[in-house]
Amino acid sequence: MSRVYLSPPHIGEKEQEYVREAFSSNWIAPLGPHVDAFEQEIAAYVGTAGAAALSSGTAALHLALKLVGVSRGDSVFCSSLTFVASANPILYEGAAPVFIDSEPDSWNMSPLALERAFLQAEKNGKLPKAVVVVNLYGQSADYDAILALCDSYQVPVIEDAAESLGATYQGKASGTLGKFGIFSFNGNKIITTSGGGMLVSDDTEALEKARFWATQARDQAPHYQHSETGYNYRLSNILAGVGRGQLQVLEDRVNARRQVFERYNKALGEIEGIRFMPEAEYGRSTRWLTTLTIDPDITGVSASEILNKLTSDSIEARPVWKPLHLQPLFKESSYYSHLEENSVSERLFQTGICIPSGSSLSESDQNRVIDHILSVVKYAVR
Numbered sequence: 436m437s438r439v440y441l442s443p444p445h446i447g448e449k450e451q452e453y454v455r456e457a458f459s460s461n462w463i464a465p466l467g468p469h470v471d472a473f474e475q476e477i478a479a480y481v482g483t484a485g486a487a488a489l490s491s492g493t494a495a496l497h498l499a500l501k502l503v504g505v506s507r508g509d510s511v512f513c514s515s516l517t518f519v520a521s522a523n524p525i526l527y528e529g530a531a532p533v534f535i536d537s538e539p540d541s542w543n544m545s546p547l548a549l550e551r552a553f554l555q556a557e558k559n560g561k562l563p564k565a566v567v568v569v570n571l572y573g574q575s576a577d578y579d580a581i582l583a584l585c586d587s588y589q590v591p592v593i594e595d596a597a598e599s600l601g602a603t604y605q606g607k608a609s610g611t612l613g614k615f616g617i618f619s620f621n622g623n624k625i626i627t628t629s630g631g632g633m634l635v636s637d638d639t640e641a642l643e644k645a646r647f648w649a650t651q652a653r654d655q656a657p658h659y660q661h662s663e664t665g666y667n668y669r670l671s672n673i674l675a676g677v678g679r680g681q682l683q684v685l686e687d688r689v690n691a692r693r694q695v696f697e698r699y700n701k702a703l704g705e706i707e708g709i710r711f712m713p714e715a716e717y718g719r720s721t722r723w724l725t726t727l728t729i730d731p732d733i734t735g736v737s738a739s740e741i742l743n744k745l746t747s748d749s750i751e752a753r754p755v756w757k758p759l760h761l762q763p764l765f766k767e768s769s770y771y772s773h774l775e776e777n778s779v780s781e782r783l784f785q786t787g788i789c790i791p792s793g794s795s796l797s798e799s800d801q802n803r804v805i806d807h808i809l810s811v812v813k814y815a816v817r
């Protein structure tokens with residue numbers, strides 16, 4: 436039996452053509468016409484004034500933090516239920532992350548926890564320099580509630596939309612709700628350049644500054660002159676060509692992932708003790724990863740037992756992100772749970788799994804996944 440991957444790359448038809456173009460014109464550099472075009476096409480797709488193509492989503496997040504002025508000794512609020520890359524750049528700048536729990540309806544940042552964190556920060560006389568809000572597994576967070584709080588404290592929001600390109604919030608593109616938004620084109624994301632990222636904003640001057648930092652902060656001078664610390668964060672013209680081809684099929688990829696989810700939901704959604712990540716009514720999720728929780732008291736099987744079953748048949752599945760406030764790296768960091776006595780992200784971590792969700796997943800492979808789950812779950816239909 437062939438291996439079934441969680442979220443493999445899915446290449447379209449135009450990518451090779453763009454890459455060939457880069458080769459034939461000898462634009463093999465971290466600059467060039469595909470980079471410029473990719474930036475313009477992403478900005479047009481999401482509806483921002485501009486975009487800066489970078490070597491990774493992590494690099495984009497790092498530069499966004501620098502643009503809002505995060506530096507040594509500052510604190511930054513950040514979603515806890517996420518990949519470590521959401522918080523690592525906070526450490527790069529010598530700042531301290533403060534982790535915010537999820538709320539049960541979208542699994543994204545809890546406005547209740549955020550409010551308590553702000554009240555405490557105000558009491559301590561030290562507001563955060565930024566709030567990094569993650570849009571988890573392809574679904575937007577609830578920005579009306581989050582922005583109302585952040586605006587009242589005048590703290591900028593950076594939207595980690597690495598997993599949510601193609602999603603919407605009240606009709607607006609995911610990634611455009613905060614002061615800055617970032618996307619990732621890592622190999623497992625909904626579209627990929629093998630590795631890459633994008634910073635988007637309406638502040639084109641800030642994007643220019645990001646490009647400057649990303650190109651070793653080279654001053655305007657005939658010789659090599661530098662007055663600030665720079666980075667080598669630009670995206671290669673070849674990879675930007677791949678990205679342009681991928682962007683053309685993004686809507687197809689979103690539809691395919693949503694269809695994968697629908698098939699899982701039809702087969703498993705009625706089973707007592709299994710719950711899929713809810714789709715909040717304020718927008719469209721891309722269903723980047725189909726994710727569900729299992730109540731072992733009802734199904735007679737735990738999340739980790741299901742993972743073992745799938746792995747034994749070469750099916751790649753994963754637990755939900757381990758919340759960052761539980762990571763050894765962040766053991767000194769503060770954390771605000773959804774309710775005083777209710778940590779939503781911890782429960783999701785204990786009971787949640789992500790199952791194969793690629794836009795190229797065949798129905799027969801998907802049936803293999805479904806059959807394995809049905810074979811271990813003791814089920815009664817709701």
Ligand SMILES: *Cc1c(COP(=O)(O)O)cnc(C)c1O
Pocket residue numbers: 490491492493494517518520521569595597598618619620621630631632
């Ligand atoms: C993938 C991911 C990133 C990092 O993107 P890279 O391009 O791999 O650096 C950041 N945040 C989240 C939530 C991600 O899933």
